[in-house]
Every structure is written in structure tokens, then in C-alpha cells.
Amino acid sequence: MKKILSRHETYVFIAIVIFSIVITAINPSFFTLENLFDLLKSYSLMGTFAIGMLFVLISGGIDISFTAIATVTGYTVAVLLLNVGDQLNIFLVFLIAGVVGIALGMINAVIIHFFRIPSIITTIATLNVFYGILTVVSDGKWLYGFPTWFGDFATIRVFTLHTPEGIPYGLSIITVIWFALLLISWFILKYTLLGRSIYAMGGNPNSAQRAGFNIFAITAFVYSFMGLMAGIGSVIQALLVQTVAPNSLVGKEMDVIAAVVLGGASLTGGTGTMLGAMLGVTLIAIMGNGLTLMHVPALWYKVVIGFVILVSVGVSAYRRKSSARKRVIIENS
Amino acid sequence: MLRKLSHFSILLVVMVLVILLMWALTGSDFMNLGNFQSMAYQMPELGILTLAMMIAMLTSGINLSIIATANLSGIVMAIVLTMAFPAESAMTNSPWLVVIAILAGLLVAAIVGLINGFLIAVLDISPILATLGMMIMLSGVSLVLTKGYVISGFSPALLAIGNKDILGIPVPMLIFLGCAAVMGLILNKTPLGTKIYLFGSNPTACFYSGVNNKAVLFRTYIISGIYSGIAAIIMISRFNSAKADYGESYLLLTVLAAVLGGVSAAGGFGKVSGLILSLVILQIISSGLNLLGISNFFTLALWGIVLIVVMIVKYLIENWSSKKWST
Numbered sequence: 001m002k003k004i005l006s007r008h009e010t011y012v013f014i015a016i017v018i019f020s021i022v023i024t025a026i027n028p029s030f031f032t033l034e035n036l037f038d039l040l041k042s043y044s045l046m047g048t049f050a051i052g053m054l055f056v057l058i059s060g061g062i063d064i065s066f067t068a069i070a071t072v073t074g075y076t077v078a079v080l081l082l083n084v085g086d087q088l089n090i091f092l093v094f095l096i097a098g099v100v101g102i103a104l105g106m107i108n109a110v111i112i113h114f115f116r117i118p119s120i121i122t123t124i125a126t127l128n129v130f131y132g133i134l135t136v137v138s139d140g141k142w143l144y145g146f147p148t149w150f151g152d153f154a155t156i157r158v159f160t161l162h163t164p165e166g167i168p169y170g171l172s173i174i175t176v177i178w179f180a181l182l183l184i185s186w187f188i189l190k191y192t193l194l195g196r197s198i199y200a201m202g203g204n205p206n207s208a209q210r211a212g213f214n215i216f217a218i219t220a221f222v223y224s225f226m227g228l229m230a231g232i233g234s235v236i237q238a239l240l241v242q243t244v245a246p247n248s249l250v251g252k253e254m255d256v257i258a259a260v261v262l263g264g265a266s267l268t269g270g271t272g273t274m275l276g277a278m279l280g281v282t283l284i285a286i287m288g289n290g291l292t293l294m295h296v297p298a299l300w301y302k303v304v305i306g307f308v309i310l311v312s313v314g315v316s317a318y319r320r321k322s323s324a325r326k327r328v329i330i331e332n333s
Numbered sequence: 334m335l336r337k338l339s340h341f342s343i344l345l346v347v348m349v350l351v352i353l354l355m356w357a358l359t360g361s362d363f364m365n366l367g368n369f370q371s372m373a374y375q376m377p378e379l380g381i382l383t384l385a386m387m388i389a390m391l392t393s394g395i396n397l398s399i400i401a402t403a404n405l406s407g408i409v410m411a412i413v414l415t416m417a418f419p420a421e422s423a424m425t426n427s428p429w430l431v432v433i434a435i436l437a438g439l440l441v442a443a444i445v446g447l448i449n450g451f452l453i454a455v456l457d458i459s460p461i462l463a464t465l466g467m468m469i470m471l472s473g474v475s476l477v478l479t480k481g482y483v484i485s486g487f488s489p490a491l492l493a494i495g496n497k498d499i500l501g502i503p504v505p506m507l508i509f510l511g512c513a514a515v516m517g518l519i520l521n522k523t524p525l526g527t528k529i530y531l532f533g534s535n536p537t538a539c540f541y542s543g544v545n546n547k548a549v550l551f552r553t554y555i556i557s558g559i560y561s562g563i564a565a566i567i568m569i570s571r572f573n574s575a576k577a578d579y580g581e582s583y584l585l586l587t588v589l590a591a592v593l594g595g596v597s598a599a600g601g602f603g604k605v606s607g608l609i610l611s612l613v614i615l616q617i618i619s620s621g622l623n624l625l626g627i628s629n630f631f632t633l634a635l636w637g638i639v640l641i642v643v644m645i646v647k648y649l650i651e652n653w654s655s656k657k658w659s660t
Contacts, residue, residue, distance in 0.1 A: 064585065111641060115648045118598040122644075124585045125637040132634025140630075251581060254397070254465055267459055299476045306470025310452065313462045321457050 008264030008316055012279040015312075016286060023290035030286075030293050033161065034169045043285040044178035045236050047278065049256045051185045052229030054277040057260060058189075059222040060202040060269025061112065061119035066230040066256075067249040068130035069104045073097040074234030075134055078143040078244035085147035093150075097231035104130060105227020109220040127250070135246050144243040154239040174236055181232065186274040198222060202269030258305075259284045262312050283308070339650050340595040343643055344610040351614055355621030362624045370503065376616045377509035378567055379583060379590060380609075384516050385560035386587040387608055391520070391533045392553050393600025394453065394460030399561045400584045401471035402445045404577055407565035408475050410438035411484040411575035414491060428490040439562040445471065446558025450551035468584075475577035485574035495570030505567045512563060517605040525552055533600030586636070590615055593640050614639065 024031040049066060056063045077097045080088060104126075111122045157170035189195040200208040201218050209215050238244050263280030265272025287308065291301055355363050362368065382399050389396035413434035445467065452463035497504050520526035528549045532539045540546050569575045594611030596603030618639070619632045 111645075115645045117641070117644045117648065121588070121592050121598055122641070124588055125640040125644075127585065128589070128633040128637035129641075132630040132632070132637065135630035136628045136634070254468070258465060258469065261462055261465075267461055299481060300473065302469050302473025302476060304473070306466050306468070306473055309469060310458075310463070310466035313458050313466060314452065314456050317456055317458045 009273065009276045009279055011315065012263060012276065012283055012312070015308075016279065016283050019283070019286055019290060023286070023293060027293040027295075030290060034163060035289070035293075037169055037171055037175070039285050039289055040175040040178075041172040042240065043281060044172075044174045045233055045240065046256060046259060046284070047178050047281050048181060048229050048233040048236055050260050050277050050281050051181055051274070052226035052233075053256050053260045054263075054265055054272055054274065055185070055189070055198060055222050056119075056226050057257075057265040057267060058202045058269060058272045059198045059218065060205065061219075061222065062257070062267065063105075063108065063123045063223060063226045064120065064253050065104075065108060065123040065127040065130060066226055067251070067253045068127045068134070069101055069227050070230040070234040070237070070249050071246055072104060072130050072134050073100045073231040074238055074244045074249075075138055075143070075246065076100050077235060078146070078238060081146045081150060082143060085150070088147075089149075090153050094232060094235055097235045098228050099231075101227035101229070101231025101234075102224040103227070105224035105230070106220060108227075109216075109223035112223070113216050113219045127253075131246075131250050138246050140246055142243055142245045146238070146242060150239070151242055154242065174239055177232075177236065181229070182274065182278065189274055194218075194221065199270055202271075204270075255284070258309055262309060264316065339654075340647055341604075341607055341610070343646055343650070344593075344595070344607060344614065347639065347643060348610055348614050348617070351617050351621075355617055355624075359621060359624045363621060366501075368620060368624070370498070370501070372616050372620050373506040374503045374571075375620070376612055377503075377505035378564055378571070378580070379586060379615070380509045380612045381512050381560055381564040381567070382580075382583055383587045383590040383594075383608060383612060384512055384605070385557045385564065387591045387594070387596050387603060387605075388516065388520075388529065388553055388560070389460065389464075389557045390588075390591055390596050390598065391529050391600060391603055392460075392550060393533045393536075394550075394553070395464065395588070396449065396554065396557045397461065397464040397584065398445065398449060398467040398471055399557065399564075399587065400580050401468045401475070402442050402558055402561035403565040403568060404575070404579055405445065405471050405475045405478075406438040406442040406562040407569040407575040407579070408478055408484065408577070409441045410434040410565065411487070411569055412478070413437050414487050415484060431488060431490045434491070435566055438565055439559055442558045442562025442565065443555055444558075445561075446555035447551065449558065450554040453554065454547040454550035472577055479575070479577055481577065483574045483576045487570065487573055491570050492573060493570075495567055505571070508563065508567060512560060513605050513609060516560075519556070520605065525549070529553060530601055533597075533602075535601075589636060589640050593643055 020031065029035060049070075052066060053063065074097070077093050080096065081093070108119075108123055108126055111117055111126070112119050154172075154174065156173040157168075158173060158176055160168050160170040162168050187195075189198070197208065197213045197218050198221075200211065200213060201215060205215060208218075234244075234249075237249065241248075259280040260272070260277045261267065261280070262283055263272070263276030263278065265277060284305065287305060288301060291304060292298070296304075382403065385399045386396055411434075414430060449460075449464055449467055452458045452467070453460050456463075494504055494508075499507060520529065528539065528544050531542065531544065532546060532549050536546060539549075565575075568579060572579065590611050591603070591608060592598060593614070594603065594608035596608065615636055618635055619629075622632050622635070623629070
């Protein structure tokens, strides 16, 4: 019990439950399967990005450039879909986006590791480079009118239910892709040597190196994994809206970082769990959705989100501080 | 000595190279007074915001809320200017109204800085998270205040600030130079400046030297807020309007400009002189490419590349000189 209470995730979970109760009390249509499936579909994008971001934050770094990477991969895939769409299938699309994403993530890793440039500086620079070059090459054009199979894939439901009015709804294939990624990444992080080495490096890179971990290999994995998630995310975005625009993702990087941090990942590295990151995304998702359902004007959305982030990081900072104080008292007595 | 000089001298070399390159590419278009004047109108906004970012970075922090602060402060100024008095009142066109509006805006910016300081110094939240939360919340407050619309139509007295020049030097440039000089004085000639550098290098050592760390952080973020407010004055008078989401793309660029100017992301190092060189380099690239008719987005890409190249060169030089010392 004490262990549960000492975990950050517990508090995020309690916040989610309280929010859900309040929202449901005001608008019962929040607590329906239909709304749940809808939310799970529309937040798969943020959820996928959050997986990659969690890995980077645990390793003690940060990646601002992932939205630009996703823009590049999304655009690459869109151009291919428009030109040779008949010869492609959904696996190839994910594969191409993933490979391009990994390559761009690798560029980040190489600069960060070999020239000792802080990750935040490197990725701010590469954000501008990737995004700038893509926008020049693409001329800022929106791409749409993809092959029908691409549109059809986005509407696949694993199972279908019907509302009393006869409108079909169900668990989208996009959500299933997100969940699959979630499961694999959770396993990597928790049960493999690779995953544990990311925690080791984030906790203390020097000790990790002396313990025999290959620091470059871990850095390379973390940033190319972020690139992979950005690539997959860009395909999910293309599936969701069936349009690829060069300016639709860049500028939203802080939202994803905020969600992951809400879930308890620390910016100094070494801490953070997949469960926490996903609770963070969930909290952001239900707040956005809930405010709409409660008929709060959309203008207030950012005020509420900002306030919740400040309260959440404030509470966890306060708890960290008081537990540090307790430790000092115990050690002195 | 070499280490100390290295970043500034790299920047000087880069600046000369960039000037020569742009001169060669654009010829007389580049080397004329009109072009320099237009550069001097464009640089101050990013420049003052970069100073606001710099002082936070010197304490090994960061202030992600500068743009949101500037927008909120600009909106408060705009509200005072356009709505505080009825249209037919004598106050509407009075220069005093401009003074009151600017003071109100700067006050709001300082209060935002105070809240940032409270979150970071007292609640012990990491600066990046505290200011990220503030950024989201403040842009929300701005949206609520304006309902998402633009507030426009200011008196000539305010517009003069952004668009007039004195002896050929644009007023925004004069404001920027004043801000840079004040920042230089604060950092180099006051006890606060010394404490900021000391805190940025090692907060624990700073604390045991008898420095009130909390007061240093409070002052840092209040100054950062006020500088954002000063940038807001130039922004609203250049655009002749205020809106909740102006200049959002500046945020990461200020970090880029500060780091290019030699401000260390880990805190404790960085000078105003380096920052000015960095801003001049960025502005020359931007204006030169603009004269060549090349897209603004290519400018962004080139800025990113310049930053990475400078950081790599700096790393290689430091590596080389430390090897030389050790043998």
C-alpha cells in the first residue's frame, strides 16, 4: 500500500478518475464505449509520439525535432502514395516511414554523441534543418487524394458495435497498432538488457559506461527509436486525416513532452514508466474531450491544461523535496 | 585564454565569412544603407527576446514562456490603448495613454516573471517544466482575453516606436541596443550578475558562498519577463495589432541564437557581446537569402546548420587545445 502511494502514477490515475466522474456527472455521453473508442483513435498519434519521447527522456536527453522528422516521413510517404500508390501496401508504407525516421533520428544521435552537443540544442537545430528543407522542397503544398486502399484501411474496425440509432462504432485498427507498439516498447523497456541500459545511462552516464554499456549504441537506439515512432506516427496522422500538410505537426512538440512529463518522467533522466506516460496522455485526452463535452468554450482549454501541468509538476516537486528532507533527518539521527 | 576567446573568435570569423558570401552573391543590393536599415528594423524583436532567454539560460534554466509573456503583455497594452477610454475622450490620442499602456504591459510581464520565479525558486520545479506550463497557461489566458481575435488600430504615438528612426537609426534598434547595454551592465557590473554566473556554474557552491539563491532566481525570471514585455512593445507597434499567437516560431529560435552566441545550455557561461554577434550573423543570412529571393524556410534550415557547425568547430577546438595542454 505504501509503495502504491509513493508512486507518481497513482496520483495521475486518481486525477483521471476524479476528472472522469466530474465530466460524466455533467455530460453522461462521456462515459460511453463510443466516446472511449473515439478518444482511443484520435489520441493514437500523441500516444505513439509519447512512447518515443519517453525513451529519450529516460535516457537523460530530449528530442524537439520529432515533429519535423514526422513531417519529413509523412511527406515522403504521401509523395510515394500519390505517384506509385498502386504498388504499395500498408506494411510498405509503415516500413518506408520507419526507415526514413530511423535515419533522421540517427543523425541526431551522431551529432549528440560525437560532438557532445546537448540534445536540446542539437534537436532544436535539426528541427529547423529538417523542417526548413522539407518546406522549401515541398513548397508548402498540402497533399491529399491518396489511393482508396489507404482510405479504406483507416476505417477498418476490429469489431463493430451499433448505437441505438444504428450508427456503427468500434475499436479502430489504428488504436490496435498503437497498443501493439505500446506492448512491444513496454517489454523492451522493462525486460530487456537494452531497456535497462537506457535507465542506467539516464541515471548516470559515467557509471553506465564504466559498467560496460556501450553509450553510443544506447544513444543511437534511443534517438532512432524516437525517429521510428515519429515515422509511424506520421502514417497514423495521414490515416486519420487523409491529408499531409507540412505545417500540421511542427509546433506541437511541447504538448507531447508535457504529456510524458505529466506521467512522471523526469527531464534529468533515469526515471519514467510506460504506464505513467500513457496515463499522462490519457489525462490530456480526457481533459480536452471532457471540456468539450462540458460545453466549456474551447478558448479555456489551454488555461486548464497549463494549470493542471503546473499543479502536477508542483505536487511532484514538493513530494520529492519533502522526501529528500525526510532522508536527511533519518541519516542524521 | 584560448578557450575563453575561442567562441567569440569563431563567431567573428563566421560573421566575416557570411558578410563576404552575401556580398559576393548579391552585390550592391546587400552593401547599401537601405538594406542595413531594414535589417536594423527586423533584428530587435528576436534580439530582445533572446536577451530574455539568455538570462534564464545563464542560471542553467530556460524560459519557454517568453513568447507567451510577450503576447499577453502586448494584449494588455492593446486593451488599455483601445478600450480603456471611450473613443471621443481626450485621452484616446494622448501620448500619456501610450505610457500608461506600456507600463501596464510591463507590469503584467513582471508579474509573470514573479510567478515563474516562485514556481522555480520556492516550489523547486525544474525551469523547463514550470515555464512550459506557464507558456501553455498564458497563451490560454491571452486567448480568453482576446477571444482569439486580433486587437488592432493603435494611436500614432505607439506606432512611431516601431516604425520611426532617429538620425537614420530605427527606434527598435535603439531600444534593443539600450536593452543589450543594460543587460551587459547587470551581468558584468552588479553583484546580481556575478551571482547569476556563479549560480549557473554551481548552485551548491553559490549557496554556501552565502548567496540567497532564491532571490537570484526570482530576479532572473522577473528581468526575463520584463524583457519579454519590452519585446512586446516593438511587436505590437510593428504589427499595429496584438494577438494570442504572434511569433510562436521565435521561441526555439531564441534558444538557437543564444547558444550560437556562446551561452552554455548548462549555465554559467555567455556574454552579451557574443549574443549580438550571433544575432547579426543570423540577420545577415536571413536578409541576404531574402534578397536572393530564396524561401524563408531555407533560412531556418541554414540557421540550424550554422549552429551545428559552430558547435562542432568549438568542440573540436576545445578537444584539441585540452589535448595540447595535457601532453
